Amino acid sequence: MNLKEVCEAVRSVAPDILIAVDGVCALAGEELRMKDWDIDIYLTGSQKAIGVPSGLSITVVRPRALKAFNDYQSKEILPRSYYANIARWLPVMNAYEEKKPSYFATPAVNLVYALRVAYRILLENGGMEERFKEHQNVATDFRNALRNLGYSFVPVKEEYAAFTMSAIRYPNLKDGITSDDFRGSLKKYGIITAGGLHSQIKAEYFRVGHMGLSTREPSHIKQAIDAITEATKECGVNQTKL
Numbered sequence: 001m002n003l004k005e006v007c008e009a010v011r012s013v014a015p016d017i018l019i020a021v022d023g024v025c026a027l028a029g030e031e032l033r034m035k036d037w038d039i040d041i042y043l044t045g046s047q048k049a050i051g052v053p054s055g056l057s058i059t060v061v062r063p064r065a066l067k068a069f070n071d072y073q074s075k076e077i078l079p080r081s082y083y084a085n086i087a088r089w090l091p092v093m094n095a096y097e098e099k100k101p102s103y104f105a106t107p108a109v110n111l112v113y114a115l116r117v118a119y120r121i122l123l124e125n126g127g128m129e130e131r132f133k134e135h136q137n138v139a140t141d142f143r144n145a146l147r148n149l150g151y152s153f154v155p156v157k158e159e160y161a162a163f164t165m166s167a168i169r170y171p172n173l174k175d176g177i178t179s180d181d182f183r184g185s186l187k188k189y190g191i192i193t194a195g196g197l198h199s200q201i202k203a204e205y206f207r208v209g210h211m212g213l214s215t216r217e218p219s220h221i222k223q224a225i226d227a228i229t230e231a232t233k234e235c236g237v238n239q240t241k242l
Contacts, residue, residue: 007037029135029164029211040065051212135163138215164211171236182235189227
């Protein structure tokens with residue numbers, strides 16, 4: 001999906017609407033220009049391309065969305081959320097911006113420190129522009145290697161595919177071999193993959209993430225390619241007939 005074009009299309013018909021983006025598998029791996037593309041809210045998690053253990057929900061909110069939130073609050077319609085309620089955290093964040101202590105609840109302090117380290121790593125050696133390039137390069141190399149093994153992918157065109165994850169169609173499995181058997185074989189050879197999510201074809205493909213540390217540690221991708229090669233020999237038909 002071309003997020004920039006989507007935002008432009010939305011703004012052309014609804015200039016003042018709030019645009020919120022679910023970027024859990026994208027942030028720090030896919031190009032993002034939040035201000036230039038006029039995105040109001042961006043949500044992600046810590047465990048994907050940022051490279052921090054799971055546990056943090058990260059939300060970036062720009063002024064227009066904050067104003068809408070404040071207008072909503074003024075109507076005394078309180079959100080149901082408690083710990084994830086921005087109304088409870090915003091005063092704390094504002095206080096810290098002013099170098100004043102404040103408290104609502106104890107966050108996952110260890111993960112916040114880890115997030116700080118991860119941001120520093122992301123901004124080293126060329127910053128985010130280099131992170132965008134390396135995710136694109138690794139995705140291209142990984143998928144080309146699988147094409148050489150005879151594999152195909154769920155996206156009908158390469159430009160529709162994410163740079164942080166590949167949705168790979170299973171090979172023609174041998175009689176009696178299931179998709180679970182195939183992923184079990186991959187696990188035996190050192191990688192853990194996920195099954196499909198799309199309800200209509202979820203049994204037809206598996207997913208491999210290539211993001212964060214895996215884009216800067218070549219052995220990760222090589223191990224994945226080697227494992228898929230061996231699992232194909234074990235569970236699938238001859239590679240030249242995939």
